[in-house]
Amino acid sequence: xxxxxxxxxxxxxxxxxxxxxxxxxxxxxxxxxxxxxxxxxxxxxxxxxxxxxxxxxxxxxxxxxxxxxxxxxxxxxxxxxxxxxxxxxxxxxxxxxxxxxxxxxxxxxxxxxxxxxxxxxxxxxxxxxxxxxxxxxxxxxxxxxxxxxxxxxxxxxxxxxxxxxxxxxxxxxxxxxxxxxxxxxxxxxxxxxxxxxxxxxxxxxxxxxxxxxxxxxxxxxxxxxxxxxxxxxxxxxxxxxxxxxxxxxxxxxxxxxxxxxxxxxxxxxxxxxxxxxxxxxxxxxxxxxxxxxxxxxxxxxxxxxxxxxxxxxxxxxxxxxxxxxxxxxxxxxxxxxxxxxxxxxxxxxxxxxxxxxxxxxxxxxxxxxxxxxxxxxxxxxxxxxxxxxxxxxxxxxxxxxxxxxxxxxxxxxxxxxxxxxxxxxxxxxxxxxxx
Amino acid sequence: xxxxxxxxxxxxxxxxxxxxxxxxxxxxxxxxxxxxxxxxxxxxxxxxxxxxxxxxxxxxxxxxxxxxxxxxxxxxxxxxxxxxxxxxxxxxxxxxxxxxxxxxxxxxxxxxxxxxxxxxxxxxxxxxxxxxxxxxxxxxxxxxxxxxxxxxxxxxxxxxxxxxxxxxxxxxxxxxxxxxxxxxxxxxxxxxxxxxxxxxxxxxxxxxxxxxxxxxxxxxxxxxxxxxxxxxxxxxxxxxxxxxxxxxxxxxxxxxxxxxxxxxxxxxxxxxxxxxxxxxxxxxxxxxxxxxxxxxxxxxxxxxxxxxxxxxxxxxxxxxxxxxxxxxxxxxxxxxxxxxxxxxxxxxxxxxxxx
Numbered sequence: 125x126x127x128x129x130x131x132x133x134x135x136x137x138x139x140x141x142x143x144x145x146x147x148x149x150x151x152x153x154x155x156x157x158x159x160x161x162x163x164x165x166x167x168x169x170x171x172x173x174x175x176x177x178x179x180x181x182x183x184x185x186x187x188x189x190x191x192x193x194x195x196x197x198x199x200x201x202x203x204x205x206x207x208x209x210x211x212x213x214x215x216x217x218x219x220x221x222x223x224x225x226x227x228x229x230x231x232x233x234x235x236x237x238x239x240x241x242x243x244x245x246x247x248x249x250x251x252x253x254x255x256x257x258x259x260x261x262x263x264x265x266x267x268x269x270x271x272x273x274x275x276x277x278x279x280x281x282x283x284x285x286x287x288x289x290x291x292x293x294x295x296x297x298x299x300x301x302x303x304x305x306x307x308x309x310x311x312x313x314x315x316x317x318x319x320x321x322x323x324x325x326x327x328x329x330x331x332x333x334x335x336x337x338x339x340x341x342x343x344x345x346x347x348x349x350x351x352x353x354x355x356x357x358x359x360x361x362x363x364x365x366x367x368x369x370x371x372x373x374x375x376x377x378x379x380x381x382x383x384x385x386x387x388x389x390x391x392x393x394x395x396x397x398x399x400x401x402x403x404x405x406x407x408x409x410x411x412x413x414x415x416x417x418x419x420x421x422x423x424x425x426x427x428x429x430x431x432x433x434x435x436x437x438x439x440x441x442x443x444x445x446x447x448x449x450x451x452x453x454x455x456x457x458x459x460x461x462x463x464x465x466x467x468x469x470x471x472x473x474x475x476x477x478x479x480x481x482x483x484x485x486x487x488x489x490x491x492x493x494x495x496x497x498x499x500x501x502x503x504x505x506x507x508x509x510x511x512x513x514x515x516x517x518x519x520x521x522x523x524x525x526x527x528x529x530x531x532x533x534x535x536x537x538x539x540x541x542x543x544x545x546x547x548x549x550x551x552x553x554x555x556x557x558x559x
Numbered sequence: 560x561x562x563x564x565x566x567x568x569x570x571x572x573x574x575x576x577x578x579x580x581x582x583x584x585x586x587x588x589x590x591x592x593x594x595x596x597x598x599x600x601x602x603x604x605x606x607x608x609x610x611x612x613x614x615x616x617x618x619x620x621x622x623x624x625x626x627x628x629x630x631x632x633x634x635x636x637x638x639x640x641x642x643x644x645x646x647x648x649x650x651x652x653x654x655x656x657x658x659x660x661x662x663x664x665x666x667x668x669x670x671x672x673x674x675x676x677x678x679x680x681x682x683x684x685x686x687x688x689x690x691x692x693x694x695x696x697x698x699x700x701x702x703x704x705x706x707x708x709x710x711x712x713x714x715x716x717x718x719x720x721x722x723x724x725x726x727x728x729x730x731x732x733x734x735x736x737x738x739x740x741x742x743x744x745x746x747x748x749x750x751x752x753x754x755x756x757x758x759x760x761x762x763x764x765x766x767x768x769x770x771x772x773x774x775x776x777x778x779x780x781x782x783x784x785x786x787x788x789x790x791x792x793x794x795x796x797x798x799x800x801x802x803x804x805x806x807x808x809x810x811x812x813x814x815x816x817x818x819x820x821x822x823x824x825x826x827x828x829x830x831x832x833x834x835x836x837x838x839x840x841x842x843x844x845x846x847x848x849x850x851x852x853x854x855x856x857x858x859x860x861x862x863x864x865x866x867x868x869x870x871x872x873x874x875x876x877x878x879x880x881x882x883x884x885x886x887x888x889x890x891x892x893x894x895x896x897x898x899x900x901x902x903x904x905x906x907x908x909x910x911x912x913x914x
Contacts, residue, residue: 161736166735166736166737307884334878334883336884338887340573340827340831340843341569341573341761341830343756343758343761344569344875347565347756348875348879350756351754366738366832366834366836367828367833367834367836367837368831369831370740370741370831370832372831374760374830374831375830378749378758378759379758395738398738398740399739399831399832400740401740452733453619453735537672538615538672541740
């Protein structure tokens with residue numbers, strides 16, 4: 125009888141301990157948000173890249189020194205209020221010890237969360253925003269200690285474009301530059317810094333035009349630029365995938381002959397080749413990632429290890445979507461997929477460093493981020509960046525080369541745009557530039 | 560002076576497209592006193608139907624099959640509701656039409672392979688695309704508007720609001736929500752006189768919109784069915800008493816309206832690209848019809864041109880002063896001004912209601 129009682133008691137004690145352990149074991153929780161639908165269009169690729177990346181991290185990738193990450197993914201529909209509400213919900217539902225890192229994607233979401241993230245929650249927040257106001261000289265780590273951007277600021281992007289103009293201006297007289305930007309926080313961010321820098325370099329800033337997303341016609345804007353005799357036009361604050369970009373480039377090609385069109389990260393890439401076709405040819409833009417997804421995709425150079433990794437991932441985990449490409453339900457632009465994957469790999473790298481050197485807590489992650497130096501799997505041609513400025517200060521200048529070609533497709537013979545944005549500079553570390 | 564001419568000219572060209580959108584609202588309003596809030600979604604669907612034909616853009620088999628089944632169900636259960644007719648006519652007709660529609664979306668017409676000349680391809684695809692858009696409009700009317708015949712026009716208007724959401728979701732499911740490149744490659748008729756420049760695409764948009772506008776007016780005022788539509792718009796009950804099939808008139812009006820919206824959609828898409836998110840353009844018709852008068856066809860033309868000019872002038876002269884976004888608001892300010900002076904618009908019928 126005694127033996128039986130002892131046996132039962134010991135089982136109860138063991139289970140109690142196990143139960144206690146499972147209840148009180150600290151989980152590693154991470155929240156990520158991407159604009160997968162809404163006014164920027166349908167971009168599930170962000171999510172696919174992130175999901176495949178996080179599944180790999182928790183599986184083959186070994187997690188965080190063997191510990192698995194509990195990750196949450198939300199589509200905030202390019203709506204800052206949704207992004208803010210999602211974060212508030214997760215912050216309320218999960219303990220500070222468990223929810224130790226969060227990511228977002230737009231400036232509009234960062235601004236209302238300044239107090240919440242940096243003062244109340246003190247949670248490291250990675251973002252796709254390249255806001256100059258938040259990550260530039262006026263903001264930065266001293267003002268927003270928990271905000272981190274995964275790219276160089278728009279201000280620096282435009283300044284790099286100005287330096288390109290300075291180096292490549294061949295016409296007589298001072299370069300005449302026009303600025304076209306969207307009437308949004310995004311469009312206005314970085315433009316004043318760019319204009320000031322253009323003036324500092326001795327350029328004539330001949331036009332500053334706000335061109336809205338709801339435009340059905342860009343004749344007036346282009347005529348204003350023509351009248352001002354602009355030689356270079358910086359187009360900033362726009363998605364390269366949207367109709368308004370196609371309208372602007374199609375009109376500019378006819379009205380602004382011989383004018384060099386330029387732009388920032390989100391206008392550079394594969395999408396404008398598809399929607400604006402030959403009107404996009406000759407465009408010069410900066411990008412903070414290796415934008416090498418050619419049209420057709422088979423022509424994509426695979427010499428960048430991160431690009432190769434993203435393509436291999438997509439082929440393995442999303443073969444159907446990869447193959448479909450531009451068709452509905454396909455991976456339209458590998459940048460989007462790579463971006464999701466990038467976030468997953470970056471989160472893993474940060475958490476491992478925090479686990480190794482500091483602790484798996486919000487403060488430990490902040491320390492790990494502040495002290496991070498990394499080549500990001502060779503993404504920047506082997507160059508290493510430091511995260512001291514809370515931005516990945518790397519960018520590259522690209523030039524669009526687009527040509528129409530007759531191609532045999534499943535639907536028959538078609539004239540389709542072919543080409544890519546081709547790098548015309550090495551990777552530039554803006555932390556190393558003396559402006 | 561050159562700047563003024565440039566702005567007014569550009570405004571007129573875009574305004575003609577707006578006028579066509581206004582016309583679509585006016586003819587539906589005249590026939591049923593309802594306002595079609597789903598105009599933006601009709602614009603997108605009409606453009607996509609043309610796009611499928613002109614650019615030979617096909618969709619996956621399972622989506623094509625779903626559309627085919629919807630068409631079959633429509634013919635089998637909605638168009639022919641008579642039980643005797645259903646087995647003998649509706650089912651076979653539905654099957655054949657559903658199959659044709661499935662083939663259309665899955666295989667395409669291969670026009671881009673068969674006809675290399677963009678102009679010839681356009682001349683063939685344009686009427687076919689418009690016909691498809693017209694049929695789509697008629698189908699929508701049969702399913703959503705006809706059951707409300709005889710009810711308050713407000714019910715119909717509210718239905719169009721819901722219809723807009725439903726159609727937008729359908730478009731996103733079928734074609735996704737990314738942008739599609741849209742190059743009609745019509746002959747270049749760019750007009751350049753010294754500093755004046757009118758690009759080919761807006762000129763084509765203005766010309767085609769004006770032609771379609773003229774054709775609709777000719778149809779309304781020179782044909783028997785046009786007469787029937789006008790009679791029904793005057794007094795539905797009396798028209799029915801005289802033997803006019805008011806139900807068919809409504810079907811016809813929705814078909815014509817969808818066709819005209821498609822023209823506007825195609826022209827606007829040709830300025831840039833086609834995407835599921837461009838439905839907001841349809842709502843530009845709102846100030847157009849309110850300025851011109853809700854029941855005036857001529858008013859739609861004048862309203863459209865006024866709105867186009869107003870937008871262009873605001874963009875050229877007021878926005879550079881720092882009032883950014885004024886171009887978007889300007890038509891509504893003009894609308895307010897007009898409504899203060901003429902509450903029924905410039906050419907709208909003044910209604911006197913005695914209590």
